[in-house]
Amino acid sequence: MERDSVKDQADSYVTDDGRTIGPTVMEMKNITLRFGGVEAIKDISFDIREGEIRAIIGPNGAGKSSMLNVISGFYVPQEGEVWYKGAQRPPMKPYQVAQQGIARTFQNIALFEGMSVLDNVMTGRLTQMKSGLLAQSLWKGKAEREEVENREIAEKVIDFLEIQAIRKTPVARLPYGLKKRVELARALAAEPTILLLDEPMAGMNVEEKEDMSRFILDVNDEFGTTIALIEHDMGVVMDLSDRVVVMDYGRKIGDGSPHDVRNNQEVIDAYLGVAHD
Amino acid sequence: MFYREAGDFNTSYAQDQQTFPIKFDRYRYYLVLFVAIFVIPFMVNDYWVNSLFLPFLIYAIAAIGLNILVGYCGQVSLGTGGFMAVGAYACYKLMTAMPDVSMFIHILLAGVITAAVGALFGLPSLRIKGFYLAVATLAAQFFLVWLFNRVPWFYNYSASGQISAPERDTFGILITGPNTDAWATYMFCLIFTVGSALVARNLTRGSVGRKWMAIRDMDIAAEIIGVNPLRAKLTAFAVSSFFIGISGALFFSIYLGAVEVGEAFGIQKSFLVLFMIIIGGLGSIFGSFAGAAFLVLLPVLLKIVGVDWLGWPTDIVAHLQLVIVGGLIIIFLIAEPHGLAQLWRVAKEKLRLWPFPH
Numbered sequence: 001m002e003r004d005s006v007k008d009q010a011d012s013y014v015t016d017d018g019r020t021i022g023p024t025v026m027e028m029k030n031i032t033l034r035f036g037g038v039e040a041i042k043d044i045s046f047d048i049r050e051g052e053i054r055a056i057i058g059p060n061g062a063g064k065s066s067m068l069n070v071i072s073g074f075y076v077p078q079e080g081e082v083w084y085k086g087a088q089r090p091p092m093k094p095y096q097v098a099q100q101g102i103a104r105t106f107q108n109i110a111l112f113e114g115m116s117v118l119d120n121v122m123t124g125r126l127t128q129m130k131s132g133l134l135a136q137s138l139w140k141g142k143a144e145r146e147e148v149e150n151r152e153i154a155e156k157v158i159d160f161l162e163i164q165a166i167r168k169t170p171v172a173r174l175p176y177g178l179k180k181r182v183e184l185a186r187a188l189a190a191e192p193t194i195l196l197l198d199e200p201m202a203g204m205n206v207e208e209k210e211d212m213s214r215f216i217l218d219v220n221d222e223f224g225t226t227i228a229l230i231e232h233d234m235g236v237v238m239d240l241s242d243r244v245v246v247m248d249y250g251r252k253i254g255d256g257s258p259h260d261v262r263n264n265q266e267v268i269d270a271y272l273g274v275a276h277d
Numbered sequence: 278m279f280y281r282e283a284g285d286f287n288t289s290y291a292q293d294q295q296t297f298p299i300k301f302d303r304y305r306y307y308l309v310l311f312v313a314i315f316v317i318p319f320m321v322n323d324y325w326v327n328s329l330f331l332p333f334l335i336y337a338i339a340a341i342g343l344n345i346l347v348g349y350c351g352q353v354s355l356g357t358g359g360f361m362a363v364g365a366y367a368c369y370k371l372m373t374a375m376p377d378v379s380m381f382i383h384i385l386l387a388g389v390i391t392a393a394v395g396a397l398f399g400l401p402s403l404r405i406k407g408f409y410l411a412v413a414t415l416a417a418q419f420f421l422v423w424l425f426n427r428v429p430w431f432y433n434y435s436a437s438g439q440i441s442a443p444e445r446d447t448f449g450i451l452i453t454g455p456n457t458d459a460w461a462t463y464m465f466c467l468i469f470t471v472g473s474a475l476v477a478r479n480l481t482r483g484s485v486g487r488k489w490m491a492i493r494d495m496d497i498a499a500e501i502i503g504v505n506p507l508r509a510k511l512t513a514f515a516v517s518s519f520f521i522g523i524s525g526a527l528f529f530s531i532y533l534g535a536v537e538v539g540e541a542f543g544i545q546k547s548f549l550v551l552f553m554i555i556i557g558g559l560g561s562i563f564g565s566f567a568g569a570a571f572l573v574l575l576p577v578l579l580k581i582v583g584v585d586w587l588g589w590p591t592d593i594v595a596h597l598q599l600v601i602v603g604g605l606i607i608i609f610l611i612a613e614p615h616g617l618a619q620l621w622r623v624a625k626e627k628l629r630l631w632p633f634p635h
Binding site: 072074093094095098099103104106110111112113114115119122123124125126127129131133136137138139143144146147148150151152155186187190 | 289290291293294476479480482483484485487488490491493494495497498499500501502503504505506512516560
């Protein structure tokens with residue numbers, strides 16, 4: 001499945017497979033991130049459009065995860081601006097970023113091991129649950145209503161990701177592949193505007209990767225969720241994503257459709273190595 | 278066989294989220310409540326109430342409080358004794374300042390005051406974790422005891438430095454002082470214990486409880502899904518201290534009647550309540566009750582068996598108790614970190630299938 005190069009000027013356009021890609025929802029402008037003397041990210045700019053699947057790829061240590069951490073508020077870049085929904089985002093804490101509708105999963109699974117699958121998915125709804133301590137302590141009125149309403153949404157996500165059978169199982173007992181899926185469910189339960197996936201397919205076999213790819217496409221298709229993902233499996237990236245950012249040693253070396261990126265000489269050099277003479 | 282959920286269907290999410298989703302559990306809970314309210318008060322005498330029921334009910338509240346902080350939110354605290362002292366002294370000051378107000382109000386207000394103090398001493402938890410936090414709360418323990426010893430205003434300038442509960446009644450029934458009826462003090466404490474358990478259960482199964490558990494299991498992930506760690510930890514400290522304050526107030530006013538702070542609310546009290554939740558089960562309301570019952574019953578049982586039946590000297594029995602509790606703590610920490618509550622859960626899982634496990 002090859003896609004044409006992106007029409008940068010148009011506000012929104014329709015892809016070959018019939019999905020509508022909207023205007024820019026998030027824009028990174030000249031981001032530079034340093035840890036002491038090490039520049040993890042050097043002057044990188046790119047944008048994420050509404051409804052698209054945006055991949056960030058690059059060799060190990062290229063700064064991909066750091067980039068994701070900048071988006072989700074873990075790191076505050078020394079230079080550059082983050083624009084979200086048409087406004088510049090002031091430096092904020094990760095939980096404030098989450099409240100703005102940005103959810104993410106982690107490279108190493110970060111589930112709450114002591115809780116059941118259902119409770120884990122319900123934690124994804126926490127930003128939406130507003131009832132006070134007193135109401136909750138009595139479990140009457142608003143607190144109970146809110147609990148049931150949010151449970152319905154959580155159950156929809158559980159249905160969608162086909163984890164109904166394990167909803168009462170403690171997460172600690174689940175195998176790796178299912179844990180990845182539960183983590184996706186938790187992020188999805190928040191009904192995010194942008195979903196950040198940090199290596200959603202790391203450590204999976206071919207079938208699990210196919211399952212996960214299908215879920216990612218379905219999420220994008222059915223909920224219209226914008227997805228930014230980091231992935232090492234090139235086949236997956238080229239098939240899933242609408243546009244790809246390629247990073248190497250903290251610099252951006254390519255940006256465009258999978259087709260463009262694949263034929264970019266600098267990208268080929270970064271991945272395959274190049275002879276220096 | 279007899280414990281099963283076949284034919285027991287929940288048809289709405291509200292039903293599925295109730296405290297006891299299985300009918301059998303629900304009926305057993307009603308039965309226990311019935312016995313506690315309608316049978317025990319008519320059977321007890323002073324000895325049973327003072328040596329068993331009052332300490333059990335009061336320690337259960339403290340254990341619930343500490344369990345919210347340690348078991349649900351994962352913040353280790355060794356300041357329980359100090360916070361109980363805050364509840365006791367707050368209650369004493371309120372009782373003497375406003376003699377006409379109902380004891381219910383005094384006890385609840387003592388809880389609220391302790392909640393504020395607890396939230397204050399919870400502030401370091403934002404920066405430090407684990408052992409270091411435990412040491413910080415240890416400082417709270419020693420500071421609070423020192424404060425109540427050294428500032429005469431807290432004990433109304435009494436010559437002995439002690440506080441003693443004046444006689445107060447509720448709805449015309451005497452519940453503090455030396456001339457109380459056994460059933461009255463029992464019922465008064467029972468109301469607070471049942472109320473605390475219900476509130477704690479409601480909080481821990483709702484969104485606040487999920488925030489606490491998220492912080493406990495992985496604080497970074499909790500933050501990324503939108504939990505404000507500052508607010509989650511401070512509410513845990515406040516709610517936990519609220520319960521501990523209530524238990525301290527009851528411990529002083531109903532159970533002991535007169536208190537010398539270093540003796541009643543010293544560091545050993547903090548450890549006792551911590552042992553209760555370790556043996557009973559971290560992160561479980563039932564475990565708080567089980568732990569409190571166990572550590573209240575153990576000395577009584579040992580005394581009956583050792584002193585009364587076998588005729589051993591009392592000091593040997595007292596030391597034996599330390600040995601047993603110490604050994605049990607080690608065994609539980611290694612073999613079953615989730616305590617009696619987990620044993621109970623496993624037993625229930627097995628009973629569901631028994632006698633046909635396949």
